[in-house]
Amino acid sequence: MRRADRLFEIVQLLRRSATPLTADAIASELETSRRSVYRDIAALMAQRVPIRGEAGIGYVLERGFDMPPLMLTSDEVEAVVLGAQWVLVHADQGLARAAADVLAKVAAVIPEQLRAAIDDPAVITPPAWTERLDAGIDVARLRAWSLQGRKLHIGYADESGRETERTVWPFLVGYMDRCRMLIAWCEMRGDFRMFRTDRLGTVEFLDERYPERRATLRRRWLAMMDRRRAGSAGS
Incomplete structure (x- = not known):
């Protein structure tokens, strides 16, 4: 690997990582020596790339750093x-x-x-769905309300057709193979729920913001799903 490519890859590794990366971890990923990593990090820092490092902990890239456009592979x-x-x-x-x-x-x-x-791509995805049963639902606005942390009042029909009305705190919109899902905290159930958008009868977009941080809800839901998957695998 050319040194210029290696410098770019180091920045990419640091950008992707949520935790500090040690020189050993970077060297292993790039199949190079720890000494080369030390030299490359020093070169990047000399070019004012905002990398912070601490002995025994690792390196992090400060937020807000932007690189000039680089060619894609x-x-x-x-x-x-x-x-x-x-x-x-x-x-x-x-x-x-x-x-x-x-x-x-x-x-x-x-x-x-x-x-x-x-x-003329060599990759392809499954064809479009033949019918969009949620055509009357403003999914783009559902995404906007999720990002803004605002409440929704929805009318929803379950698998048996039983209808309920509830206020929910949306934080994710999931795009599945055959349907779309609104993932939210349900005030009525006091728990997380996933609502198929094709079963939403009514959606009222409320101005009220919900009290939890959206990122907190997302982390809690992901942790719950991880526990469920682990439980299913162990049973």
Whole structure:
């Protein structure tokens, strides 16, 4: 690996990591020596890349650091294309338009030899659903309310058709293979619930913000799902 590529990969590793990375961990990932990592980190810091390091703990990249545009690899282009394809056929109209814009932007900056990965891709996703049963639901607005941490009042029908009304705290919209899910804290049940958007009869978008932080709800829900998966695997 060229040194310029290695410097870029070090920044990418630090950017992706949620915890400090040791020189040993970086060296193992890049298949190089710890001494090379020390030299590369010093070079990056000399170029004013905001890396902080502490002996025995590791290195972190300070937030807010932005790198100039760099060329994508063939695999990276295909990853973008595959993800954009899925969004184009399965997501709501707002995200679908954004996916098309992303592909156009990538196509504008990559060299000619990589254009085939966009114009004639070697990857494909399942075709679009034949019918959108939640066509009357403003999924883009559900996403906006989740980001803003605002409450919803919904009318919902369960599998047996029994209808209830409840106030919920939305924090995620899940895009599954055949349906979309609103993931929220339910005031009526006092617990997390997943609501299929095609079973939402009514949705009232309330101005009131819910008291919990959205990130806290998301972490608690993910931890609950991890415990359930672990329990299922152990049974």
